[in-house]
Amino acid sequence: PIDTAKAISVMATNPGSIEQYKGLHNIPNPGFPVVAIPTTAGTGSEVTIFTIITDTKTDVKMLIGSVHCLPRVAIVDPLLTLSCPRGLTAAVGIDALTHAVEAYVSLKAQPMSDIFALSAIELISGNLRQAWANGQNVEAREKVMLGALQAGIAFSNASVALVHGMSRPIGAYFHVPHGASNAALLGVVTEFCLIGNPERDAYIAAAMGEDVEGLSDMEAAQVAAEAIEDLIRDIQIPFLKALGVDGKKLEELAPAMADAAIASGSPGNNPRQATKEEIIELYKIAYERE
Numbered sequence: 001p002i003d004t005a006k007a008i009s010v011m012a013t014n015p016g017s018i019e020q021y022k023g024l025h026n027i028p029n030p031g032f033p034v035v036a037i038p039t040t041a042g043t044g045s046e047v048t049i050f051t052i053i054t055d056t057k058t059d060v061k062m063l064i065g066s067v068h069c070l071p072r073v074a075i076v077d078p079l080l081t082l083s084c085p086r087g088l089t090a091a092v093g094i095d096a097l098t099h100a101v102e103a104y105v106s107l108k109a110q111p112m113s114d115i116f117a118l119s120a121i122e123l124i125s126g127n128l129r130q131a132w133a134n135g136q137n138v139e140a141r142e143k144v145m146l147g148a149l150q151a152g153i154a155f156s157n158a159s160v161a162l163v164h165g166m167s168r169p170i171g172a173y174f175h176v177p178h179g180a181s182n183a184a185l186l187g188v189v190t191e192f193c194l195i196g197n198p199e200r201d202a203y204i205a206a207a208m209g210e211d212v213e214g215l216s217d218m219e220a221a222q223v224a225a226e227a228i229e230d231l232i233r234d235i236q237i238p239f240l241k242a243l244g245v246d247g248k249k250l251e252e253l254a255p256a257m258a259d260a261a262i263a264s265g266s267p268g269n270n271p272r273q274a275t276k277e278e279i280i281e282l283y284k285i286a287y288e289r290e
Helices: 002-011 086-105 111-133 138-158 162-174 178-196 198-207 217-234 247-264 276-288
Strands: 050-055 060-065
Touching: 002 050, 050 162, 060 162, 086 111, 086 138, 086 162, 086 178, 086 198, 086 217, 111 138, 111 198, 111 217, 162 178, 162 247, 162 276, 178 198, 178 217, 178 276, 198 217, 247 276
Parallel strands: none
Antiparallel strands: 050 060
């Protein structure tokens, strides 16, 4: 709903159709003021310049980024998330964790975004299990929601990377919720990327509360990938097969999905650059996980 409100806001004051504004900084005029009140702890959209709108004619999730999409006011109250169902709590929580992880390893990361990203990783990974296990745990809800907000600030300044680039086509073609498609990819892509900047992944492991003392950067980075996988499994997010994704259709669409991922620009921020063939293989690996 917040992304929809952002799109309506800018289209009320700009000519043409929404698809002509996809990409970054293509919206000429400010929209109407938006007051964002999130009821889940996930997207961070209340503090970002981005909106994601699906083009139903092409089955493409369009990334639209502009300062004109930034809400004027954000009211962030964890009490509004207490009724969020367990499955949705898990999915949006991993979406927020993905924002933080990708912002931290992004080639566009910088000192200010790092502060928000690492804090978000610590808050989300340390409290999402508790928020999932007991939706009335206000302290856990508050910390996850604060982490989601910080992750939103982080990726607004450092962008996202390969997970989001690959995730959007899964949502567009198979109508899998965004958080669930991120969860299906985050562990696989993290492991693929470790060699690109293991020092950063080592810091992620530490932020997640893992004991990495005495380990090399590469060893600690591997711990981060395993910790992410453990969290996703602990909160029981189903993988692609269980979500009903057809394996044969995925295999047929994977080349087009890889093209769409690359075209989004997000994979270009990745610490390990992925070829089209590697992205296709990552889709296959993600699908085989159970």
